[in-house]
Amino acid sequence: MIKIKTILLLSAVVVLAACDSEKLSETSVIDEGKKQIAATGLDKWIIENITVPYGIEVVYRWEKNAGSTGTFIYPPKLENVRRVLEAVRTMGLETYRLKETGGEKLLPGRLPVRLYLYGGGNPDTHGVERLDNPQLTAKEMCVYHVDDFNPADNDKVFVLMRSVHHQLARCLMLHIAYDRDRFSMISGQRYTGSTEPLAAPLSYARTGKERFGLDSYANKRGLYTMLGFLSPEDDFAEIISATLTSTPKELYDAAVSARTPDTDIDPEVNARYAEEAKQAYKEFTEKQSFVDEYVLKNWHIDLKQMQVISIRRINAYVKQHQR
Amino acid sequence: MNYRRMKYCLFALVCLLTACTANDDVFDKSPSQRNKESIADLKKELVQAPYGWRVLYFPKTDSLLFSNPSELISQQAFRGRYGYGGDCYTMQFRDDNTVVMRADYTEQTASQPMTSEYVVGRNSFTQLTFSTYNYIHQLVNDRFEGSSDFLYMGRNEDGDLVFRTASYLQPAREYIVFSKLKAPEETTSFVQKAYENRAFFERMKNPQLRIHRGGRTFFQSDIYIKRNVETNQALLKEIVAKRYYLFLFTQKKNPVPGYPAKEMTGLGSGYAGTEQGITFRSGLRYDSKTMFFDFQRQGDRFTAELVSVYDPMSRTTRLVSRHLHPEGEFTGLEAEIWDEPTD
Numbered sequence: 001m002i003k004i005k006t007i008l009l010l011s012a013v014v015v016l017a018a019c020d021s022e023k024l025s026e027t028s029v030i031d032e033g034k035k036q037i038a039a040t041g042l043d044k045w046i047i048e049n050i051t052v053p054y055g056i057e058v059v060y061r062w063e064k065n066a067g068s069t070g071t072f073i074y075p076p077k078l079e080n081v082r083r084v085l086e087a088v089r090t091m092g093l094e095t096y097r098l099k100e101t102g103g104e105k106l107l108p109g110r111l112p113v114r115l116y117l118y119g120g121g122n123p124d125t126h127g128v129e130r131l132d133n134p135q136l137t138a139k140e141m142c143v144y145h146v147d148d149f150n151p152a153d154n155d156k157v158f159v160l161m162r163s164v165h166h167q168l169a170r171c172l173m174l175h176i177a178y179d180r181d182r183f184s185m186i187s188g189q190r191y192t193g194s195t196e197p198l199a200a201p202l203s204y205a206r207t208g209k210e211r212f213g214l215d216s217y218a219n220k221r222g223l224y225t226m227l228g229f230l231s232p233e234d235d236f237a238e239i240i241s242a243t244l245t246s247t248p249k250e251l252y253d254a255a256v257s258a259r260t261p262d263t264d265i266d267p268e269v270n271a272r273y274a275e276e277a278k279q280a281y282k283e284f285t286e287k288q289s290f291v292d293e294y295v296l297k298n299w300h301i302d303l304k305q306m307q308v309i310s311i312r313r314i315n316a317y318v319k320q321h322q323r
Numbered sequence: 324m325n326y327r328r329m330k331y332c333l334f335a336l337v338c339l340l341t342a343c344t345a346n347d348d349v350f351d352k353s354p355s356q357r358n359k360e361s362i363a364d365l366k367k368e369l370v371q372a373p374y375g376w377r378v379l380y381f382p383k384t385d386s387l388l389f390s391n392p393s394e395l396i397s398q399q400a401f402r403g404r405y406g407y408g409g410d411c412y413t414m415q416f417r418d419d420n421t422v423v424m425r426a427d428y429t430e431q432t433a434s435q436p437m438t439s440e441y442v443v444g445r446n447s448f449t450q451l452t453f454s455t456y457n458y459i460h461q462l463v464n465d466r467f468e469g470s471s472d473f474l475y476m477g478r479n480e481d482g483d484l485v486f487r488t489a490s491y492l493q494p495a496r497e498y499i500v501f502s503k504l505k506a507p508e509e510t511t512s513f514v515q516k517a518y519e520n521r522a523f524f525e526r527m528k529n530p531q532l533r534i535h536r537g538g539r540t541f542f543q544s545d546i547y548i549k550r551n552v553e554t555n556q557a558l559l560k561e562i563v564a565k566r567y568y569l570f571l572f573t574q575k576k577n578p579v580p581g582y583p584a585k586e587m588t589g590l591g592s593g594y595a596g597t598e599q600g601i602t603f604r605s606g607l608r609y610d611s612k613t614m615f616f617d618f619q620r621q622g623d624r625f626t627a628e629l630v631s632v633y634d635p636m637s638r639t640t641r642l643v644s645r646h647l648h649p650e651g652e653f654t655g656l657e658a659e660i661w662d663e664p665t666d
Contacts (some may be wrong), residue, residue: 078439
C-alpha cells in the first residue's frame with residue numbers, strides 16, 4: 001500500500017514536471033510578413049516628423065484588415081505621401097499647437113493613434129464620399145485622394161483640410177466631453193443616419209468645395225454642410241471643420257442663406273417657407289453658439305480667432321506652393 | 324482508499340504518462356514553422372524567376388454571362404450589361420521585397436516600369452500583397468473590383484502559379500495566373516505585344532467569330548455591333564472600358580431593311596491581350612466541352628485550334644489551343660475572329 005502511494009506521488013511529480021522544457025518560438029508568425037520590408041527614407045521621415053512629435057503611426061502601405069469588405073481603396077503613390085503629411089502637419093496639427101490656439105498641451109494624448117493614407121476615394125454604396133471612414137475606430141483617422149493631392153491647388157487643399165479638421169475635431173470631442181443630449185436636441189429631426197438621402201443633392205457637386213463646403217441646401221435646414229446631416233456627432237465636427245476652412249464672410253453668407261426663405265407665388269407656401277427659414281436660422285445660430293462656447297470653455301480656444309489663423313495658414317501654404 | 328482503487332489509479336497514471344509520445348504529431352513541424360516555410364517557399368518561387376512573370380489578371384469574370392449560343396438576346400438585353408475583361412502584366416519580384424511591373428493599359432505603361440513593394444504573408448492562405456501603389460491598383464475600383472491581395476492556390480496543369488482573392492466565394496469569378504518568363508527580352512516585349520494585340524482587336528471595325536470543324540460551322544456571328552453612330556457611342560465606350568466583347572448572330576431578321584435583328588443569339592467574354600494574340604476569360608463557351616480561350620494572331624486574324632492534351636497528374640483530358648500545346652492531339656475544332664468589311 002505504501003509502495004503504491006509512493007509510486008503515485010512520484011508519477012504525479014513527473015506529470016507536473018513534464019512541460020518544463022517547452023519553449024515558444026521567438027519568431028511571431030504574424031510578424032513574419034511585415035519583417036520582410038526594410039525601413040525606407042520615407043519611413044524614417046515619418047517617424048521623425050509625425051510619429052515621435054505627435055504619437056501618430058502613419059500607415060501608407062496596404063493593410064487589408066484596415067479596409068472593410070466591399071470598398072475599393074488602395075495604397076497611395078509614394079511621391080505624394082510626404083507632401084500630404086507635411087500639409088496635415090502644417091495646416092492641421094501645428095494650427096492647434098500655436099500659442100493663440102490650443103498651445104502645447106491640448107493635443108498630446110488626444111490625437112488619433114493611427115493615420116491611414118489611401119490613393120483614391122472611398123464612395124459608399126450610395127456613391128457618397130465621406131471625410132472619414134466610419135469603419136475605423138474612434139482613435140484612427142484616414143486621408144483619401146493622396147494621389148490627386150496638389151499643394152498648389154486650392155480645391156485639393158480645401159478637401160484635405162476639411163477631412164483633417166473633421167477627424168481631429170472628432171477625436172478631441174471624444175476626449176473632452178460636451179453635452180451631447182443638449183446638442184442633439186437642437187436639430188434632432190434633421191439627422192438621416194445614412195448617406196442615401198444625400199446622394200441626389202450631392203450628385204450635382206463637381207468640385208471639392210461644392211461637395212464638402214458650406215452648402216445652402218444644408219444651411220436652409222439649419223446645418224453647415226451636407227455631411228452634417230448624418231448624425232449629431234458629424235454635425236458637431238462639421239461645424240468646427242467647416243469653420244476652420246471657410247472665411248468669416250463665407251460663414252456669414254451661410255447664416256444669411258439659412259435665414260432667407262425660398263419664395264413661391266402661393267402666399268400659404270411662402271408663409272411656410274418663412275417659418276422654415278426662421279427655424280433653420282434658429283438651429284444654425286444655436287448650434288454655432290453651442291460649439292463656440294464649448295471650444296472656448298473646454299479647449300480654451302476662441303474659434304473665431306482660430307478660424308482666421310487657420311484660413312491665413314491655408315492661404316499662405318497654397319501661395320507658397322504656387323510660386 | 325482501498326487497494327483495488329489504488330490499482331486503477333496507478334493504471335490510469337501509466338496511461339497518462341504514455342499518452343503524449345512524439346508519434347502523435349500529424350505534421351512533422353509546428354504550425355508556425357509550416358507558415359514560415361510556406362511564406363518562404365512562395366517568395367523564393369516568385370524571386371527565382373530572373374526574367375519575371377507574365378501575369379494575366381481578370382478580376383471579375385462571369386462564366387454564365389452570354390455563354391449559351393441558343394439563348395435569345397433582345398435588343399436591349401446586352402447594352403449596359405457587358406461583363407469585364409482583364410489585363411496583362413509582367414512582374415519581376417526581387418528579394419528586397421520590391422516588384423517591377425509593366426502593364427498593357429497604354430503604350431506608356433507597357434514601356435515604363437514602375438517599382439513598388441510587395442509582401443508575402445499568410446492568413447488562411449499564403450498571400451501575396453502589393454503593399455504600395457503600382458499599375459495593378461488601377462483595377463481596384465468599383466467597376467473591376469480588383470484586389471491588392473492575392474491568395475496562392477497552387478499550380479495548374481502547365482505549372483503556372485494560380486491565385487485568387489478573398490472577394491468571391493464562388494469559383495471561377497476571377498482569373499489570376501502567373502506564368503514564368505523564359506528569356507530576358509520577354510520581360511519587356513510580352514506586355515508590349517499584349518498591348519499591340521489588344522489594341523489591334525479593339526481597332527477592328529466589325530469583328531466576327533466563327534466556330535467550326537472543317538466545313539461544318541457550329542456558330543458564326545454576323546451582326547455589326549460597332550456601328551459608329553451617335554446612338555451607339557455608349558456601347559462603343561462600354562466595349563473598350565470593360566474589355567468585353569459579344570459576338571451576335573441574327574436568329575430572326577427584321578423585315579425592315581437596315582433595322583436591327585428581331586431575335587439574336589450570341590457568345591461573349593472578357594478579353595485581354597497576350598504576347599501571342601488575345602485571351603478570353605471565362606472563354607467563348609460554345610458548350611461545356613468546346614470552349615475557346617487563347618487565340619493566336621495570324622496576320623489580320625485571331626485563330627484558335629483546339630487540341631486534346633492528357634494530364635497524367637489529374638488523369639484527365641482537356642482541350643487547349645494548339646499554339647500553347649503543339650504536341651496535343653488533333654480535334655479539328657477551330658475558331659477564328661476576323662474584321663468583316665462593312666458597307
